[in-house]
Every structure is written in structure tokens, then in C-alpha cells.
Amino acid sequence: MKKLWLLLLYGLLLTISSISLAEEESAFNWQFGVGLGVSHNRNLLPAMDSPRNGIPQLQLLFDFEYKNWFAETPSLRSGQLFGVRSGRLLDDFTLGYRLSNSERHNLALIMASYHDGFGYSVASGDGISSSKLEGLHNRESDFMPGLRYQFYTTDNQLLSLQVNKDITTHHGDMLRLFYGFRFEQHNWDLYFNSELSWYSAKLVNYYYGVTAAEVRSGRPQYQSGSGWRWHNGLVGVYPLNKHWITELGAGINWYTQAFTDSPLTRNNPEVVSFVLIRYVF
Amino acid sequence: MFFRYRLLLLAASLFWQPAQAEALLSASPSNCVTLQQGRECHAQIQTAWTISQPLTVCLYLDEQQLQCWHNTASAQWQWHFKDMQSRQLILWQMTDSEQKLHVLATARIEVSWVQSAHKKRLWRRF
Numbered sequence: 001m002k003k004l005w006l007l008l009l010y011g012l013l014l015t016i017s018s019i020s021l022a023e024e025e026s027a028f029n030w031q032f033g034v035g036l037g038v039s040h041n042r043n044l045l046p047a048m049d050s051p052r053n054g055i056p057q058l059q060l061l062f063d064f065e066y067k068n069w070f071a072e073t074p075s076l077r078s079g080q081l082f083g084v085r086s087g088r089l090l091d092d093f094t095l096g097y098r099l100s101n102s103e104r105h106n107l108a109l110i111m112a113s114y115h116d117g118f119g120y121s122v123a124s125g126d127g128i129s130s131s132k133l134e135g136l137h138n139r140e141s142d143f144m145p146g147l148r149y150q151f152y153t154t155d156n157q158l159l160s161l162q163v164n165k166d167i168t169t170h171h172g173d174m175l176r177l178f179y180g181f182r183f184e185q186h187n188w189d190l191y192f193n194s195e196l197s198w199y200s201a202k203l204v205n206y207y208y209g210v211t212a213a214e215v216r217s218g219r220p221q222y223q224s225g226s227g228w229r230w231h232n233g234l235v236g237v238y239p240l241n242k243h244w245i246t247e248l249g250a251g252i253n254w255y256t257q258a259f260t261d262s263p264l265t266r267n268n269p270e271v272v273s274f275v276l277i278r279y280v281f
Numbered sequence: 282m283f284f285r286y287r288l289l290l291l292a293a294s295l296f297w298q299p300a301q302a303e304a305l306l307s308a309s310p311s312n313c314v315t316l317q318q319g320r321e322c323h324a325q326i327q328t329a330w331t332i333s334q335p336l337t338v339c340l341y342l343d344e345q346q347l348q349c350w351h352n353t354a355s356a357q358w359q360w361h362f363k364d365m366q367s368r369q370l371i372l373w374q375m376t377d378s379e380q381k382l383h384v385l386a387t388a389r390i391e392v393s394w395v396q397s398a399h400k401k402r403l404w405r406r407f
Contacts, residue, residue, distance in 0.1 A: 280396070
């Protein structure tokens with residue numbers, strides 16, 4: 001249902017933007033790219049280590065701004081590289097509406113799915129060997145509207161604070177503090193990003209808890225309190241020619257015991273990396 | 282008879298060119314690409330030039346003198362290009378006192394970009 005919402009909202013935004021494009025071209029700022037990339041992912045959930053590791057995948061990028069509306073595509077989220085996943089097109093978008101916007105500050109309402117679902121049948125659908133997930137109920141992807149404040153302290157430094165609440169599945173909360181620093185090295189753009197996230201107990205237990213019905217040999221019941229994640233990542237972008245760029249990145253995620261004590265997870269760290277080439281229109 | 286001489290003179294004038302030093306100048310790469318318009322583009326440029334006889338020559342990037350050679354007929358030279366816009370590379374024949382005499386050859390270094398200046402740079406992250 002939330003995917004449908006996202007697509008409907010996205011369609012609505014595109015329609016509004018297209019209609020107004022002729023009248024006010026300068027208000028519509030967009031970037032579209034199609035790329036091919038390879039990623040590698042040591043997932044916190046060992047059962048979910050992607051069988052696509054090392055296999056070239058399609059990557060779509062479509063960001064736009066129209067007046068106060070915007071959409072963003074991350075290079076990848078949670079270690080997933082591609083914009084097309086399991087037949088779900090473009091589901092890594094963040095859609096937003098800026099409540100206030102100045103050169104350095106902006107405050108926006110945002111909506112996105114931050115956690116991919118998993119479970120016995122979901123994993124099977126994604127082509128993942130799911131014997132370790134047998135007996136687990138399916139965890140659904142979430143849909144978390146929220147509020148985000150961004151502050152560009154300089155042209156090359158971004159500070160962001162956001163709070164989100166899921167409205168469709170676990171109804172948990174998430175709080176994120178992000179700091180990013182961009183530096184230019186010859187023709188490279190290099191981004192160092194660090195993010196501290198807090199997750200409520202509802203969210204942690206929905207994805208990483210084990211209910212009495214899910215208990216199996218080697219999988220005890222598990223319930224936890226809230227937890228934290230600390231992400232550090234480096235992303236580099238380099239122009240190959242006027243239309244092609246290459247983008248590569250590596251990131252490391254550390255989780256608190258609320259996550260790592262779960263029988264579904266492995267020890268820290270979670271490691272993600274990717275390299276891609278993209279045609280920019 | 283007179284007509285025949287005039288015909289010969291006409292034919293000669295069609296094929297005769299004033300003596301001029303043949304010169305070749307190349308720069309590789311000749312295109313430098315940056316991520317965004319208005320940003321300095323960096324490239325290691327390999328330059329090679331050849332002229333038919335040894336001369337005193339200087340290589341210029343538009344008005345900026347890069348390197349000079351004395352009594353030389355060919356050379357290769359590498360330097361670090363750093364600029365926001367396209368530039369002309371010019372091989373000048375110089376006088377002994379290193380005054381510009383005339384242009385022997387030119388090559389162009391084009392600066393281009395992936396994204397125009399008015400487009401917002403996306404913050405890349407996981």
C-alpha cells in the first residue's frame with residue numbers, strides 16, 4: 001500500500017511539474033541518470049547477504065526540485081545499489097516538501113521507506129537462500145514520514161537532523177543526526193559522511209526481535225529496547241566525459257547490542273561498498 | 282609567345298607559396314572534463330611540437346607563457362593544466378630577445394562539464 005502511495009505521489013509531482021514546466025522552467029530543476037554498478041554487502045542479517053554481491057546491476061537516479069517539492073535518490077541505501085529491486089521500481093526515493101528554504105537552511109517534510117522487509121517468503125522472492133529464515137514471519141518494508149532540518153554550514157559541509165515515524169508497519173520512530181563534508185581533489189568530488197541514528201524499541205523488535213512463534217533450534221526468543229547505529233562512509237565521484245561519471249563508495253555501520261544480540265544478526269560491523277558508472281542526462 | 286609566358290606565370294602563381302616553417306602542435310588530452318561548470322578542471326597535458334628547422338620558440342596558453350626552447354626543432358613537454366574555461370595553446374616563433382614574432386601553430390584545450398552551474402550539486406551518500 002505504501003509503495004502505491006509513493007508512486008501516486010511521485011506521479012502527481014511529475015504531472016504538476018510537467019504542466020508547469022513550460023510556464024516556469026527555471027523553477028524545475030532535475031537530474032536523471034542511468035547507471036550500471038557492482039556492490040558488495042556484508043549485511044547485519046547474515047541470511048540477507050545479497051546473492052547479487054559482485055553482479056552488475058542497474059541503477060536509476062532521478063532527483064528533482066519544483067518550487068517546494070523535491071525528490072532525492074541516494075547512491076544506495078542500506079547497502080542496496082539499484083533503483084529496481086524485486087520488480088519494485090524506484091522505491092528508494094525520498095519525497096519531500098520544503099516548509100522553509102534559504103541559502104543555507106531548509107526545513108522539510110519528508111517521506112521514504114528506510115528499512116527493507118525480509119522474512120522467509122520475501123527472501124525467497126529476492127532469490128536469497130532462506131533456510132535460516134524458515135519460520136520467521138515476513139517483516140514488511142516501512143514507510144516513515146518525518147521532518148528534516150538541513151544546515152549547510154559552508155558550501156562543503158552539511159549538517160542534518162531528522163525525525164521519522166513509521167505509519168504502516170511497526171509504528172516505531174527514528175532519529176538521525178548527519179554530518180557530511182565534501183572536498184574537491186582535482187576533478188574528484190569526495191564526500192565523507194557520518195550519521196548517528198537512534199531506533200525505537202518498536203522498530204528494533206519488529207525487524208530483529210524473535211517472537212515465541214518464531215522460536216526454532218538456535219533461534220531463541222528475543223525482545224530488546226531501543227538501539228543505535230553509527231555509519232561512516234566515503235563516496236567519490238569522477239567525471240569520465242561530459243555525460244559519463246563514475247561513482248564509488250565504501251561504508252561501515254556499527255550497531256549497538258540491541259541489534260547485535262538478536263539471534264537474527266551477526267556481529268559488527270556491517271560493510272557496504274559499490275562502484276558504478278552512470279550516464280547523466 | 283607573350284601569351285605563353287603569361288600562362289606560365291599564372292600557373293606558377295597557383296602552385297607557389299611563400300616559404301613558411303611547417304609546424305605541428307598537439308596536446309593530449311585536448312579535452313578536460315569537470316563535474317560542474319565554473320569549477321577548475323585539472324589535467325596532465327602532454328604537448329608535442331615539431332617545426333621544419335631549429336628556431337627559438339615559446340609555448341603560450343593564451344597570453345600566459347608556459348615554456349621556451351632555443352634553437353630547437355621539436356620537443357615534448359608535460360604540464361599540469363588547471364583552468365575553468367577552454368584555452369588556446371599557441372606556439373610562437375620568438376626573436377633572440379624573446380619577443381613574439383609570429384604564430385607557428387595552435388591547438389585548443391577544451392574545458393567541458395557534466396553539470397551546468399545552475400544545477401544543484403547532489404549530496405552523494407549511502
